[in-house]
Amino acid sequence: RKEVEQDPGPFNVPEGATVAFNCTYSNSASQSFFWYRQDCRKEPKLLMSVYSSGNEDGRFTAQLNRASQYISLLIRDSKLSDSATYLCVVRMDSSYKLIFGSGTRLLVRP
Amino acid sequence: DAGVIQSPRHEVTEMGQEVTLRCKPISGHNSLFWYRQTMMRGLELLIYFNNNVPIDDSGMPEDRFSAKMPNASFSTLKIQPSEPRDSAVYFCASRTWDPSSEQYFGPGTRLTVT
Numbered sequence: 001r002k003e004v005e006q007d008p009g010p011f012n013v014p015e016g017a018t019v020a021f022n023c024t025y026s027n028s029a030s031q032s033f034f035w036y037r038q039d040c041r042k043e044p045k046l047l048m049s050v051y052s053s054g055n056e057d058g059r060f061t062a063q064l065n066r067a068s069q070y071i072s073l074l075i076r077d078s079k080l081s082d083s084a085t086y087l088c089v090v091r092m093d094s095s096y097k098l099i100f101g102s103g104t105r106l107l108v109r110p
Numbered sequence: 111d112a113g114v115i116q117s118p119r120h121e122v123t124e125m126g127q128e129v130t131l132r133c134k135p136i137s138g139h140n141s142l143f144w145y146r147q148t149m150m151r152g153l154e155l156l157i158y159f160n161n162n163v164p165i166d167d168s169g170m171p172e173d174r175f176s177a178k179m180p181n182a183s184f185s186t187l188k189i190q191p192s193e194p195r196d197s198a199v200y201f202c203a204s205r206t207w208d209p210s211s212e213q214y215f216g217p218g219t220r221l222t223v224t
Binding site: 087 | 141143152153154155158160165166201209210212213215216217218220
């Protein structure tokens with residue numbers, strides 16, 4: 001079983017739609033959680049950290065459920081520019097090591 | 111500010127040849143990571159340096175792979191001899207000493223071994 005699992009997609013949605021991605025992690029010792037964005041043929045970039053109480057950054061909302069070992073990312077009012085692969089990432093407390101999921105691909109169509 | 115710099119951006123080589131990938135971390139960052147990304151395996155950590163010292167090389171696939179960091183501003187990842195299954199995108203990333211700080215990735219080197 002992979003340490004971080006994601007639905008690879010692709011999710012194909014029209015502009016303006018709301019889309020949600022889910023991610024599960026296997027190690028209950030994981031303490032820090034992130035969503036990274038990777039555009040085609042580019043490097044991954046940090047989109048947002050995920051906090052226990054949930055957090056929002058503009059159109060993006062991240063949620064964490066420690067009991068179920070589950071992380072989500074909600075994108076409201078999708079834009080064409082949101083088309084990318086979204087990587088779920090976890091880290092053990094005080095560890096240097098980031099564990100990446102394989103990513104969920106999002107395609108936003110006009 | 112310059113981000114993480116990697117060279118070359120693209121490398122095509124024949125099986126059996128030596129390949130050297132280069133990375134210059136962000137100035138002031140003392141932690142450096144080498145990753146490999148493939149469709150099959152996703153993004154995998156190969157090796158991690160802290161203050162130029164290799165801390166964890168458990169992700170290095172085999173002895174054909176080696177990495178060095180001779181100083182704070184330069185690191186290399188070498189594959190000798192290269193094999194077609196080494197074809198991937200290799201990313202270098204750096205961050206400050208604080209484990210909670212963001213890792214910044216370089217643009218990657220796309221390696222094709224024929």
